[in-house]
Amino acid sequence: MTKNIDVELIGIQKKFGPNVVVDNFNLQIEQGECISFLGPSGCGKTTTLNMIAGFLEPDQGDLLIKGKRMNGVSSNKRQLGMVFQTYSLFPHMTVFENVAYGLKLRKTPKPEMTKRVNAVLELVKLPHVADRYPKQLSGGQRQRIAIARALVTEPSLLLLDEPLSNLDAKLREELRDELKRLQQEIGVTTIFVTHDQEEALYLSSRIVVLDHGKVEQIGTPWDIYNRPASEFVHTFIGKSNRMQGTVERTGGSTVQLKTDAGFALQADSRDMSFADGEAVSIYVRPEKISISDGTPAAEGSNQVKGTVKSTSFLGAYTECEVEVGPYTIAVRIQTGQQMILFTEGQPVTLVWKPEDVFVFSRKGKGQ
Template sequence: MKNNMDVELINIQKKFGPNIVVDNFNLQIEQGECVSFLGPSGCGKTTTLNMIAGFLEPDQGDLIIKGKRMNGVPSNKRDLGMVFQTYSLFPHMTIFENVAYGLKLRKVSKEDILKRVSKVLELVKLPNVADRYPKQLSGGQRQRIAIARALVTEPTLLLLDEPLSNLDAKLREELRDEMKRLQQEIGVTTIFVTHDQEEALYLSNRIVVLDHGKVEQIGKPWDIYNRPASEFVHTFIGKSNRMTGIVAQVQKQGLSLKSDAGFSLTAMHRDQVFTEGEQVSIYVRPEKINLCIQEQEAIGTNVVKGVVKLTSFLGAYTECEVEIGHVSVTVRIQSAQQQLSHGQTVFLEWKPEDVFVFPGKGNTR
């Protein structure tokens, strides 16, 4: 194992009865990294986090933290900090007592406790709440205190189990910013469990995408979004338009496709092998489509005529639903660009490199 690796999971497997909920999980996490486990409910992300935390034991494989095998080691011997969905603060204790609790268990001196609690409350930007009780704080403040309590013991590893899920949208955004600042400032190795793709993209150095207990892809946020390893990853991360069709021709420069809606388009090769006549699923993200009012403005490789059916103003951008034959395509444009009306004829264009092609239903790869 490399010296700069804080965590290593080797062929980890976990079963609940006959069901395999985590299957052959392999991962290395470098010191100071923030890695997110991302996937739908039931994909195995929280189960994996609980194995790292010591709340569950893997049925197979090795779990290594700081070069030491942790299989069978109790949770309180793993030098971890953990923040849950619920704040889990003691209501009868002051904020100071809540944050200091882990230090008291470790028999840290009163002088050091005072210094460390004061320091971490400054860090989470709540230096003046030490004498208050949890019920006197807002939801966002309580979650910051939960993070402070996890950080005050200076853990080797910080585990976050959907800590923002119980907050409203504005608070989530604010606390997400704070968490990123804290992680960069402190540099503690962090594992973040979430089903919110935006949080994962925003906070992570790398993302592990899981589905039905299996790792679909591990990569940097940019790669997960722009170079998905599977159709599941592409559809789970971000929004995308799906069309069906066949491969009309396979050429060196790319694929010529014929959509079931009746129009042709081209796509670049992505280390995939397709055969002519093969049924495929075709994806283009809304923000990758250029909408033009005049046909002569559409000068790209893939140009299709359509009719505006619906527009939705969303502040900085507007989403337009454009009908192409019997297919509806969502296009995202800057709101300041142009005003569109129902029934208006428009022209859509997108680049071959922005088209993702996967084997269609019935094809097994």
């Protein structure tokens, strides 16, 4: 089946002076996708978004929207809707006037304008604030009005530049749910820029992970979290326990490892290629570890003994910090899943499966 490609980036590069901030960016975005650009500050995600929007020009490469080359085409001719970190609402205009602004510039007839503004205010569940001014709205309401203003012109592409970053945690969660509902309901192709991993995992059909202007990995949220292409991707997405060690033996379905503290571990090979004796970093996520007061592990599992350092109840889960030799290993116990209460100084056994171990070469080759 032929794919409908809404946006295509081909070899995009952008420099500021001698600094390359986006390097050889290649991406195809299908119609109706919600793609997140995810990475730390300075990774190039907002610069790339600004090139797609037409606020910046690439130094090299081609940018296509709906199959048409957009290099040199002004922003107002790209049929885009954009929502920024700040609400960017006109304080002297009512909500209705703010939302209608883009339609007014397009000389939309008044009856059509009224119909579309009312419809989009219904969509963001704020029809009752049409006559209010921005200062009379909460932060979450203002951001929803900014989204309504971007949607009212019926753009072919919606660009979101960290639209939730200025909201408190509860509002961020609520508006994140709203964004997902709106994107699925309208089906508009969406590019979402964020440094928040949870937002990207929740909202995206695919995630582009960036670091220092380079694409580290493009994949579904499941792939990014469970099959990271590099050590950077693994450590940037979610929390993980890190140990250092060497490869003792390869071959078959597992890799035999020994940590620098002398613990023997094994990892699922996953087609990884290591040399015997190679120095590696070893990772296991807190939620993949089970903790007990001495229950024997199943055959083939990794098992280490340690002492509880601290416990923290965090609502959905309790996090235990366990001292295992020189390492402090975090373990997450889902609330209601394991009712044993662990106390500081208690000896415990930690167990995890070989397939839950991630191994990366310390020579700089991600595996």
